[in-house]
Amino acid sequence: DAGVTQSPTHLIKTRGQHVTLRCSPISGHKSVSWYQQVLGQGPQFIFQYYEKEERGRGNFPDRFSARQFPNYSSELNVNALLLGDSALYLCASSPDRVKETQYFGPGTRLLVL
Amino acid sequence: GQQLNQSPQSMFIQEGEDVSMNCTSSSIFNTWLWYKQDPGEGPVLLIALYKAGELTSNGRLTAQFGITRKDSFLNISASIPSDVGIYFCAGQGNSGTYKYIFGTGTRLKVLA
Numbered sequence: 001d002a003g004v005t006q007s008p009t010h011l012i013k014t015r016g017q018h019v020t021l022r023c024s025p026i027s028g029h030k031s032v033s034w035y036q037q038v039l040g041q042g043p044q045f046i047f048q049y050y051e052k053e054e055r056g057r058g059n060f061p062d063r064f065s066a067r068q069f070p071n072y073s074s075e076l077n078v079n080a081l082l083l084g085d086s087a088l089y090l091c092a093s094s095p096d097r098v099k100e101t102q103y104f105g106p107g108t109r110l111l112v113l
Numbered sequence: 114g115q116q117l118n119q120s121p122q123s124m125f126i127q128e129g130e131d132v133s134m135n136c137t138s139s140s141i142f143n144t145w146l147w148y149k150q151d152p153g154e155g156p157v158l159l160i161a162l163y164k165a166g167e168l169t170s171n172g173r174l175t176a177q178f179g180i181t182r183k184d185s186f187l188n189i190s191a192s193i194p195s196d197v198g199i200y201f202c203a204g205q206g207n208s209g210t211y212k213y214i215f216g217t218g219t220r221l222k223v224l225a
Contacts, residue, residue, distance in 0.1 A: 004155075033212070033213075035215075041116070041217070041218075042116050042117075042201050042203075042216055042217055042218055043201075043203075043215050044116075044215070045213065048212060056212045058212070088153075090155050090156070101146065101158065102146065102203075102213060103158055104148070104156045104158075105155050106154055106155045107153075107154070107155045109153070
């Protein structure tokens with residue numbers, strides 16, 4: 001079975017622009033979470049979606065938004081990009097079970113100039 | 114952002130040596146996960162722990178869920194060069210979401 005897939009793999013934007021990152025979860029997984037990982041740090045939780053509804057939000061500004069589609073894939077949108085948004089954006093999916101183990105995709109590396 | 118305390122921050126060891134690292138939290142967690150991350154890639158799940166006191170192995174890796182539910186430990190036996198990477202712990206509390214809080218990471222370097 002395919003793992004979590006993310007696109008694009010790399011992206012370069014300039015300040016003020018908008019970006020959309022995409023994620024497809026493992027087949028059968030209904031939950032998707034987004035994390036931001038700045039160089040040298042652990043991943044920071046941004047959003048969690050389950051059955052197309054937002055179930056959790058981390059401490060990120062309203063410039064960050066996300067949604068989940070009927071096929072459980074997800075998009076992360078970031079508006080008005082800042083230099084500090086440069087990071088590896090990770091998507092993780094979880095099965096619909098009591099023990100919610102998360103499996104990560106390879107990430108999208110975003111560079112804001 | 115919030116991060117768990119992981120120690121040591123980095124370590125150099127000789128091939129064949131055993132490695133121990135731990136992760137501590139001020140909050141109680143219901144689940145602990147351990148990941149390994151190579152540069153430029155996503156974290157790869159190594160071990161999942163769901164119960165206080167639980168001891169789980171995956172090959173040369175063994176992890177334990179602390180009795181207090183505020184800490185977890187990862188041991189690697191007989192290290193090999195491919196063990197090089199950054200190891201992260203992640204804990205999930207009882208907030209009603211699937212939010213995981215990650216540790217600061219332990220960077221492991223193995224000398225052949």
